[in-house]
Amino acid sequence: MGSARPFDRPLHRRTVLRGAAALAAAGFAGEAFTLPAAAATIPAPPSFPAGIELYQQAYVNWSGEIDLADVWTCAPATPADVVTVANWARANGYRVRPKGMSHGWAPTLLPAGADVTKVVLVDLTKHLRGxxxxxxxxxxxxxxxxxxxxxxxxxxxxxxxxxxxxxxxxxxxxxxxxxxxxxxxxxxxxxxxxxxxxxxxxxxxxxxxxxxxxxxxxxxxxxxxxxxxxxxxxxxxxxxxxxxxxxxxxxxxTRLRCQSFYDIPTATLFAAPGTSGRTIESYLARSGRIEAIWFPFTDRPWLKVWTIAPSKPVLSRSVSAPYAYTFANFLSEEQSDFLSRIVAGDTSGTPAFENFQISVVGSGLIVTGTWDIWGWSKNLLLYVQPTTLRIVEAGYAVLTSRANVQRVIHEFYVRYQARISAYQAQGKFPMNGPVEIRVTGVDTPADVSGGGVSPQLSAARPRPDRPDWNAVVWLDMGTIPGTPDADSFYAEMESWIVANYSGDYATVRPEWSKAWAVTPAGAWTDTAALTGRIPAALRAGQPAGDNWDTARATLNAADPHRIFSNTFLDTLLP
Incomplete structure (x- = not known):
């Protein structure tokens, strides 16, 4: 493991927890509070292009772990305005960061504690949405x-x-x-x-x-x-x-049917490969589209299965809008109370809280009549709203063969279960959010009309030397930001994941939006991973002129002045 990152300030656990609790309790959504240029708290960008709206705005990421006050922000009206801002930034020694909805964890936009005195965010959501x-x-x-x-x-x-x-x-x-x-x-x-x-x-x-x-x-x-x-x-x-x-x-x-199951034992759903019955593999073979959400210390996951269904099944309820699972998109009194206890340093109620969480799923599906729904694709596939409980997630993409998907999931389940049990025996409860498992194909150019190249930095990039590796298992582990011992747990699991899914069996890349390169000091602090293991994972099996290094060279040529960068990216993609 490498040393802590030199490019931002450390976060104190209580500070993160209070911020996350407040963010979650408020159901934080929408635009941050803005200050006009006349009310500036740091010096205004000099000679900023006239006619492009400029103001100060807080930048807060999804989990509240990155919280930067009063960052200078502009709202270009056209792509030409973006070019104008870029050339101004180069001439004045500023960096420019494209801002969207701030729904992410990784410090790819700005790191925690960043010096923003010479940074301008470019808010694309006001005008550039055609x-x-x-x-x-x-x-x-x-x-x-x-x-x-x-x-x-x-x-x-x-x-x-x-x-x-x-x-x-x-x-x-x-x-x-x-x-x-x-x-x-x-x-x-x-x-x-x-x-x-x-x-x-x-x-x-x-x-x-x-x-x-x-x-x-x-x-x-x-x-x-x-x-x-x-x-x-x-x-x-x-x-x-x-x-x-x-x-x-x-x-x-297409029209889809989404069935929710919460009666399958975890040990059955995540059973060893070759096991008969209601396994992940059985549902993938039948429908191809699944998501398993498993709360630690519970024995029944929430499994969603989407199936192409041109006609409405008799038992399904038709829906005409997304976000059907309203019970999952607000902060309950019990969740708020648990957050308060975590802020106070008490994690002992974690097992009871996790069982409460899955009970909410079961009762919520019944009360809302959403255990079996049918409609156009977006109305079934979109279900997470900004008002949901904000957690942090470590995420990994395991590239393997379709035939090995059940094996990947089973081994992860066994290891995760063993480690949370070991921590529990010590009176520690680092994980209080769900494990989320999804399965996709790879980014093959064969899917593209007219063909083309594959994304060099994609976690789902296929390996030309392993055409049998045609599936990606996405493994996410969630917890409330700042929970005691979470980073140590994540670091242990990451080390095991990288070592286990290797060789002729599989390989691992980061799920870029999530937490990765974790040490006990926090996410993105493993400098050996940032500068060695992760780039190597995107080089492996790729041609010499079409890999991580090629991508870095292309991006550097497109931005030799590094105005589209930050201190974290300067380490990851120098």
């Missing part, structure tokens, strides 16, 4: 949200095979980190043209970015198509580039 649907494709600006995009697509008869659970994410943010849903082909299923079983980045046909032009001696707009080698670095760029718009391929919309 959407134009064409035949089998959609042109969308980076500030449009997944909610807005899916409404426009549905109105035109299109949809996506898989979606992120929250819809309050910008397209720019989703593409930057290679966000994903949960889908592999069921037995006998044929992929709908225009869709992909990989990440949403694999839908890209072209990107328009702000990039340096050596001839012009300035930043300009450049458009790259999916068949151009350079685009491979921008498809998933981790915040090291500035994408202003994308053209995505889309397929015919």
């Amino acid at each position: 959407i134009s649907v064409g035949s089998g494709r959609v042109t969308v600006q980076a500030g449009a949200t997944i909610d807005q995009l899916t409404v426009a697509l549905e109105n035109a008869g299109y949809g996506l095979a898989a979606l992120t659970a929250p819809g309050n994410l910008t397209v720019g943010g989703v593409l930057a980190i290679g966000a994903h849903g949960s889908a592999v082909p069921a037995n006998g299923e044929t992929r709908i043209p225009g869709t992909s079983y990989g990440t949403l980045s694999n839908l890209v046909l072209s990107l328009t970015v702000v990039a340096w032009d050596a001839t012009a001696g300035a930043y300009v707009l450049k458009t790259y198509t999916r068949t151009q080698p350079q685009i491979a670095a921008f498809l998933v760029h981790l915040g090291r580039a500035f994408v202003v718009s994308a053209v995505l391929q889309v397929g015919a919309n």
